[in-house]
Amino acid sequence: MARSVKLTLQDLRARREAKDLQEKKQPVKQDHIGSRDRLVNGLFLRQNSRQGKDGEESRQIQKRLPYLPKTKELQEENKQGKLPLQENFLDQSSIQNGLHIKLQELQEKLDQKEREHEEVCRKLQEVQFQAKEMRSLEIQLGGTDLEKHRDLLVSENERLKQELQLLNSHIDSEKKQELSTLKEHLSRMEQQETERKLLISALQREVQQKAERLAEVELRLRDSACERVEEEERLNRMLREYQLSCQPNIKYMVKTVEVDSAKTKGALSQLQSRNVYLEEKVEMQHDTLQKMQQQIQLDQQDVAKLRMQVKLYSSELDKAQAQMMQEYQTLQEEKERAVSDALERAQDEMRAVHHSLDGVRKNLLTLQPALRTLTHDYNALKRQVRDFPALLNEAMNEARIEFSQVVKNVRDTNAELLRKYRKGLPLRKDRHNQLVRLRGNIRVLARVRPITADDGVGPGAENILMFDQDDDGVLYVTHKGKDLSFELDKVFTPSATQEEVFTEVSPLITSCLDGYSVCILAYGQTGSGKTYSMEPFDSFSLRLRRDQTRGTWLSVSMVEIYNETLRDLLGSDPLNSLDIKILPGSTGELYVPGLTHSRVQTMEDINKILDLGHKQRATEHTNLNTHSSRSHALLILTAKGRETSTGICTTDLAGSERVSRSGAAGDRLREAQCINRSLSALGDVFSALRSQQGHIPYRNSKLTYLLQEPLSRDGKALLLLQVSPAEKNGSESLCSLRFGDRVRTVELGAPTRKIEHPGEQTEFLLISDRHLSRLTFITSYFFFYSYI
Numbered sequence: 155m156a157r158s159v160k161l162t163l164q165d166l167r168a169r170r171e172a173k174d175l176q177e178k179k180q181p182v183k184q185d186h187i188g189s190r191d192r193l194v195n196g197l198f199l200r201q202n203s204r205q206g207k208d209g210e211e212s213r214q215i216q217k218r219l220p221y222l223p224k225t226k227e228l229q230e231e232n233k234q235g236k237l238p239l240q241e242n243f244l245d246q247s248s249i250q251n252g253l254h255i256k257l258q259e260l261q262e263k264l265d266q267k268e269r270e271h272e273e274v275c276r277k278l279q280e281v282q283f284q285a286k287e288m289r290s291l292e293i294q295l296g297g298t299d300l301e302k303h304r305d306l307l308v309s310e311n312e313r314l315k316q317e318l319q320l321l322n323s324h325i326d327s328e329k330k331q332e333l334s335t336l337k338e339h340l341s342r343m344e345q346q347e348t349e350r351k352l353l354i355s356a357l358q359r360e361v362q363q364k365a366e367r368l369a370e371v372e373l374r375l376r377d378s379a380c381e382r383v384e385e386e387e388r389l390n391r392m393l394r395e396y397q398l399s400c401q402p403n404i405k406y407m408v409k410t411v412e413v414d415s416a417k418t419k420g421a422l423s424q425l426q427s428r429n430v431y432l433e434e435k436v437e438m439q440h441d442t443l444q445k446m447q448q449q450i451q452l453d454q455q456d457v458a459k460l461r462m463q464v465k466l467y468s469s470e471l472d473k474a475q476a477q478m479m480q481e482y483q484t485l486q487e488e489k490e491r492a493v494s495d496a497l498e499r500a501q502d503e504m505r506a507v508h509h510s511l512d513g514v515r516k517n518l519l520t521l522q523p524a525l526r527t528l529t530h531d532y533n534a535l536k537r538q539v540r541d542f543p544a545l546l547n548e549a550m551n552e553a554r555i556e557f558s559q560v561v562k563n564v565r566d567t568n569a570e571l572l573r574k575y576r577k578g579l580p581l582r583k584d585r586h587n588q589l590v591r592l593r594g595n596i597r598v599l600a601r602v603r604p605i606t607a608d609d610g611v612g613p614g615a616e617n618i619l620m621f622d623q624d625d626d627g628v629l630y631v632t633h634k635g636k637d638l639s640f641e642l643d644k645v646f647t648p649s650a651t652q653e654e655v656f657t658e659v660s661p662l663i664t665s666c667l668d669g670y671s672v673c674i675l676a677y678g679q680t681g682s683g684k685t686y687s688m689e690p691f692d693s694f695s696l697r698l699r700r701d702q703t704r705g706t707w708l709s710v711s712m713v714e715i716y717n718e719t720l721r722d723l724l725g726s727d728p729l730n731s732l733d734i735k736i737l738p739g740s741t742g743e744l745y746v747p748g749l750t751h752s753r754v755q756t757m758e759d760i761n762k763i764l765d766l767g768h769k770q771r772a773t774e775h776t777n778l779n780t781h782s783s784r785s786h787a788l789l790i791l792t793a794k795g796r797e798t799s800t801g802i803c804t805t806d807l808a809g810s811e812r813v814s815r816s817g818a819a820g821d822r823l824r825e826a827q828c829i830n831r832s833l834s835a836l837g838d839v840f841s842a843l844r845s846q847q848g849h850i851p852y853r854n855s856k857l858t859y860l861l862q863e864p865l866s867r868d869g870k871a872l873l874l875l876q877v878s879p880a881e882k883n884g885s886e887s888l889c890s891l892r893f894g895d896r897v898r899t900v901e902l903g904a905p906t907r908k909i910e911h912p913g914e915q916t917e918f919l920l921i922s923d924r925h926l927s928r929l930t931f932i933t934s935y936f937f938f939y940s941y942i
């Protein structure tokens with residue numbers, strides 16, 4: 155068994171000196187022993203020191219051993235991609251640089267965009283400025299088509315500006331978002347890089363230390379092996395030399411050896427034991443070395459694994475980086491696309507804006523001459539406006555003076571006119587009265603209604619009336635084969651309007667307002683249009699209203715003559731019988747004591763009274779006209795002013811009937827008889843008037859009694875004959891026309907005015923009847939106007 159013993163030259167020298175001493179039979183000096191001890195001790199100590207150094211090394215290795223689990227942890231972290239290594243760090247740096255470059259490019263693009271945005275804003279400001287100029291031009295020039303076009307352009311510019319702002323804000327927000335994302339990503343990557351860089355540097359330091367220590371250990375092992383080999387060779391050589399040199403004195407030596415053999419043997423045994431111990435130590439060192447080598451191999455394996463891991467990580471990192479780059483490129487492309495789209499849109503809009511601006515510029519160019527003219531005018535106007543207040547004051551003063559002069563003149567003229575009017579009023583009234591008298595105190599007009607649906611169809615509904623084209627007072631009637639003609643004061647055709655009728659009636663109303671007793675009668679068979687002709691009363695109401703504004707007030711009464719009994723239709727008890735009496739102290743003027751007077755102001759008020767009165771009337775159906783009245787009803791209107799009092803009365807009176815045709819019997823028969831009697835009495839009055847008899851039988855009926863005043867010689871009467879053109883009503887139409895013909899011959903004589911003391915009120919009655927003679931089936935309305 156080869157045992158390597160390490161002996162230094164000093165030990166060998168000490169051993170030789172000891173031999174020399176033995177050979178000189180000198181006792182071994184303590185120094186020699188000490189040197190041997192020192193030799194052994196030195197070897198021991200060296201071994202110990204080496205062992206200590208090796209122990210230190212192994213301790214160092216052991217100290218490094220804790221790095222192994224730490225290395226495993228790092229491996230785990232690397233597996234999770236947490237640890238970037240140096241290669242990756244280099245790649246990361248390049249990526250970081252690339253990102254920085256990209257960021258700079260983005261920043262540049264952003265700056266460019268901002269510059270473009272500023273340019274657009276500047277242009278928009280120019281447009282706004284031009285719009286302001288245009289507005290000022292508009293103010294100066296007034297509205298033209300060009301300005302409307304310019305307004306449109308301005309509004310379009312506003313819209314484009316808003317869109318551009320939106321676009322810019324959108325682009326800014328996108329870019330900012332993208333930039334912030336990239337910055338975050340970059341900062342994250344930088345942080346990771348720093349961490350990985352630190353870890354890599356730590357690992358590198360560790361690996362470097364390990365490598366250095368391994369190299370040192372290997373070096374030492376190599377040195378110790380070399381020393382051991384050299385020492386063995388030297389010892390062998392020395393041994394051989396010693397043996398060779400000692401052979402001639404072998405006896406002596408044997409003796410010496412024998413003498414010293416016990417001691418030498420002891421020393422040798424000690425040396426051998428020490429050699430064994432040293433060999434064991436060397437063995438242990440050898441084992442330790444092997445372990446270290448194994449550890450180094452393990453470390454190298456770990457390093458290889460780590461390198462593999464690093465490569466794996468680097469490939470993964472490359473992949474991630476490639477993916478990131480791809481994503482970045484995609485994002486970049488999208489961003490560039492969005493930016494280019496936005497840019498294109500902005501350019502399009504800018505082009506449109508430029509186009510609009512060109513139009514505006516052209517408009518401005520065309521408007522400039524006009525603007526100059528208008529500016530000139532404007533300046534002139536401005537001067538005028540500046541001078542206007544003074545001129546206005548001057549003109550106002552002049553106008554005031556002129557106006558006050560004119561007002562004074564007008565007042566004078568008015569006073570003169572009023573004076574003349576008052577002076578001429580009696581004369582005018584007299585002349586008007588003369589005119590009316592010349593036209594006849596009793597005028598007879600005829601109004602032909604059109605054929606209506608109520609007339610039915612067939613021969614009975616045929617028209618039997620014709621008109622004279624040249625003379626509006628002639629009416630031709632064809633009845634039962636005979637052609638008859640009637641001459642009246644005026645004939646209204648079916649096409650005549652209400653206004654025309656009222657215009658014809660209005661002179662009598664003027665006479666009424668002038669203070670004459672006037673009676674206007676609408677006369678005709680049932681259904682001939684008497685109610686229809688009442689409508690001009692509305693027109694008259696306007697006149698009333700006008701009169702009322704001049705201080706006239708109006709009251710309404712309504713009475714009924716039923717079976718020769720006079721009743722107050724507006725009274726609390728309509729069944730109370732009223733009397734007609736002569737006004738005390740008057741020259742035979744009539745009044746109805748206890749008659750209710752309701753004050754009215756409008757036509758609506760009158761209509762309400764009429765409705766109220768009609769409700770109280772005793773009406774019943776007959777075979778001829780379901781609406782025919784069975785009594786005479788009188789609506790008495792009295793208008794009174796400071797100087798005048800005008801009475802207007804509308805009535806709906808019962809008509810006398812042909813008993814056989816109406817089928818009346820019992821009470822109906824009595825009513826018809828009363829109606830016929832009153833109408834007969836009215837006819838008698840007209841006959842007496844026509845024959846100018848001394849006695850006019852007014853008192854033969856309540857109706858004629860009430861009609862006394864307007865039908866007296868002091869009154870004026872207008873008879874409006876309502877005529878039906880239908881064949882089946884021919885007989886009644888002829889009767890009406892003949893009655894009118896007879897009435898037309900009546901002369902009432904010269905009418906006289908009635909003057910009343912201001913403030914006193916007198917009632918006037920207007921009486922109407924459905925018939926003014928013995929003719930049957932005729933109803934009529936009467937309008938009566940009187941003057942107090």
Ligand SMILES: Nc1ncnc2c1ncn2[C@@H]1O[C@H](COP(=O)(O)OP(=O)(O)OP(=O)(O)O)[C@@H](O)[C@H]1O
Pocket residue numbers: 602603604606648678679680681682683684685686687779781782876933934
């Ligand atoms: N001039 C006219 N133009 C058009 N329609 C008319 C005219 N006159 C009368 N009528 C129509 O003839 C019909 C009868 O007229 P209205 O009621 O006035 O007759 P009346 O004489 O008052 O009858 P009664 O005596 O029975 O009350 C109504 O439908 C009316 O509208």
